[in-house]
Amino acid sequence: MTRHILFFIHGMGKHRPGWSDAAWKSLRDAYQLYDELHEFPFDQHFERHEIVFDNVFEWYRERWREDAAQLNELIGVSDAAPALIERVMSLAGSLGEDRFFTTHLLDVVMYRYLSLVAQPVRVQVAKQIAKKINQALNAEPQPWSVVSHSLGTSVAHDALHYLFAGGESEIAVLSRENFAPEVGLFVANVSRLLEQPHLRVYRSLVRPSWQRANGIFDFYLNARHIYDPFTRIKPFDPDFDWLDEDTRDLRFARYQELRISEVLHPDVHDLAHYLDNPGVHVPFFRALFRRSSMIKQASERRETEAHRRRALDARIDAAREHLTRINDEMRPGVEGVIETAERFRALTELWDVSP
Amino acid sequence: MTAAIEILATVVLLLVASAGHAAEICDDTRAAGTNYDALLRLIDHDCLGGEHDEDADVQAIRASLGALEDVEVDAGFRLAHVRAVVIHQHDVLSRRAADPALPAGTPHPLSEFAAEMARAREELETTGRSRRLSKAHWQIEPEEGRIGDLYRLCPDLLGTACREPKTPIEPARFGIAEDALRHAHLMRWVSRYAAQAELDRFERGISTLHEMWRQYAVEARSQTPIELAINSWRFDESRKLQGFVRPPDRQIIALHPSVAMEYVDGADEGSRFEPALMVEWIGINRWRWRGGASPRMAHPVGVSLVSTYSDRAGTRDVGHGVVLHYKHVYSLGVTRHGGDTGVFVSVDLQKLLMDKKETLEEVRRRFRVTQ
Incomplete structure (x- = not known):
């Protein structure tokens, strides 16, 4: 049986092989919740393939580290060096260090503003996709889809567009009629926030389109958590005419905005946190099978309620844990009581404003 | 047939x-x-x-x-x-x-x-x-x-x-x-x-481009963040952004600090051969992409205007001159420290020494010149 390939495209930060394990487990566990899907065993119908591109950032950062190490040996060799040069040396050295800014946020800055970094990232992503879908010569074609997260939504958007758009490409690109993906799940979508002036997301080929007339996907699912700060600025939110008329007329909606709000963990930006939510995985499974009836509405309601109960329980457990800590850490005397009262007040304020 | x-x-x-x-x-x-x-x-x-x-x-x-x-x-x-x-x-x-x-x-x-x-x-x-x-x-x-x-x-x-x-x-x-x-x-x-041939052709092409970009990032002259920004701007301006394209065949060098071993004959004995901070103010490094499906950067050469900074007795600490680069890492330059002439060799120490961690002192001993 030909399995559906799910390409996982990561976000900012360091990602080693196995980075998508938690997300894959979330999907697999979620799949088991629905009796309707049991006759199509998950591992027989889907296979995962991780796309990695953070090594491209490391190509440059590693050289900055090497250069800084050499230059550090020259500290004190001359007082005559201009201050400007010392600042240049300092900048390169600091950007090579491992800190949250340099290992995470710098990825975003480099991808967005340095085309000599963005190009090889896209090339590398395209190469991995092409290699995988061509892994067996002349074999029965495997359908494929993309699960992208955070910075990966921008990278996926750009790479997928260029995979199928000619433009100035030096190499003949692929025909979308034969090689296009089926479903694009864009989680914490920052493709619009990071879009390049020459490649606007609402004008690219990365959209669903009947018969691939002017887009590459069958389905585009845009997942956004209302408390995820990364999706608040310039959210991806196309107008109705982003889809052509034939695509708009289809019964099964080809563009779906998946807006979720349940909090089971403070890191609402986490990919697995998104995939755990029925508001994300149910539409995704339906799109993969190309059938809205694949998961019954009653099943969807059941799991949504269960997920919400877990969110409430998680909130109560977190509050209980905070209260326990407040009591355990209470210092003796009047000052201790006052301090504890302040902490208690802060916790109740947080409880009052939480969903 | x-x-x-x-x-x-x-x-x-x-x-x-x-x-x-x-x-x-x-x-x-x-x-x-x-x-x-x-x-x-x-x-x-x-x-x-x-x-x-x-x-x-x-x-x-x-x-x-x-x-x-x-x-x-x-x-x-x-x-x-x-x-x-x-x-x-x-x-x-x-x-x-x-x-x-x-x-x-x-x-x-x-x-x-x-x-x-x-x-x-x-x-x-x-x-x-x-x-x-x-x-x-x-x-x-x-x-x-x-x-x-x-x-x-x-x-x-x-x-x-x-x-x-x-x-x-x-x-x-x-x-x-x-x-x-x-x-x-x-x-x-x-x-x-x-349509299999189409996919084969694409995979070959994208693999070649990927190797070219890897070489550009890892084997060409290292670029500071400022140089990367300048060269990215030039790449943008060349309008080669619409699609999968090869890397540029040149790099602008600007405000690039690196290590040099400089010999200044006019310096006092014991100060003639010293490590120096070399700053390339402006320059260019270029090559030709060759090799088709097995790409390589052929005949990489570069030139920059430089200043060197070192602590020497008997001559000026600062010298100004020019440096030539070959194969990205081998550099030969000449400077003037007032009335004295300096000659320096500046290589990517890490690459030349095969990633061994040698101190500058050990390098100096290796290149010891009888004074």
Whole structure:
């Protein structure tokens, strides 16, 4: 049986092989919740393939580290060096260090503003996709889809567009009629926030389109958590005419905005946190099978309620844990009581404003 | 020659025996009822045109394609094979369209598909390709009850069954729908097979570009963040952003600090050969991309205006001059420290010393000059 390939495209930060394990487990566990899907065993119908591109950032950062190490040996060799040069040396050295800014946020800055970094990232992503879908010569074609997260939504958007758009490409690109993906799940979508002036997301080929007339996907699912700060600025939110008329007329909606709000963990930006939510995985499974009836509405309601109960329980457990800590850490005397009262007040304020 | 290839392709198609074996899941699904839901489950279980389909014609096509998995075939053979499949499918569809027939006025999917096969054959014989051989053309859309833009299972064949998936479908029409879906599924493989060369070409091209970008980042002269920004700006300005393109064949060097070993004859004894901070104020490093599928940066040379800074007795600490680069890492330069002339060699220590951690003092000893 030909399995559906799910390409996982990561976000900012360091990602080693196995980075998508938690997300894959979330999907697999979620799949088991629905009796309707049991006759199509998950591992027989889907296979995962991780796309990695953070090594491209490391190509440059590693050289900055090497250069800084050499230059550090020259500290004190001359007082005559201009201050400007010392600042240049300092900048390169600091950007090579491992800190949250340099290992995470710098990825975003480099991808967005340095085309000599963005190009090889896209090339590398395209190469991995092409290699995988061509892994067996002349074999029965495997359908494929993309699960992208955070910075990966921008990278996926750009790479997928260029995979199928000619433009100035030096190499003949692929025909979308034969090689296009089926479903694009864009989680914490920052493709619009990071879009390049020459490649606007609402004008690219990365959209669903009947018969691939002017887009590459069958389905585009845009997942956004209302408390995820990364999706608040310039959210991806196309107008109705982003889809052509034939695509708009289809019964099964080809563009779906998946807006979720349940909090089971403070890191609402986490990919697995998104995939755990029925508001994300149910539409995704339906799109993969190309059938809205694949998961019954009653099943969807059941799991949504269960997920919400877990969110409430998680909130109560977190509050209980905070209260326990407040009591355990209470210092003796009047000052201790006052301090504890302040902490208690802060916790109740947080409880009052939480969903 | 072409005729021989065509004959060979036809023989392959006809002689390859089907090895299909019964898939219980397909029988069980049909036994549960002949309705639209069953049709969709048959698709999902690969029972229509897929691995579990026991239909003899399907098995013949699948076997002929499957026999070529991981086998290199030339363009001539591939075209002949595809043409043979198209002819075969035209015959199968024409035969099945006749029995059972549909009432007058009801478009018969198998007749329409047979006509598509005839048109595809004509296009293949004329141009070597056909727009009717694409996955999108034969896309099965369960929710819409359609096969691409070619045929609407609902309402043309199955009425309102698509919206009432549990409603029984007349067995004859159910059988016709199965045949239509199995043909559509098969054509997706045939279409992909016909387009295999396109994917191969793309994979080769993108792999070459990837290697070029890797070399640019890792083997060319290292760039500070400022240089990376300048060169990215130049790359943007060259308008080479629309698509997959190769890296530039040059780098602007600007405000680049690095290590040099400099000899200044006019300095006091003991201060002549010293490590120095070399600052390239402005320069360029360029090469030519050669090698086709095995790319390399050929004849990389560069030049910069430099200043060197060191702590010397008997001469000025600062010298100004020019440096030449070769192969990105080997540099030879000359400076003037007031009235004294300096010569320096500045290499990428890490690369030259094969990533050993040598101190500058050890390098100095290695290059010791009798003073």
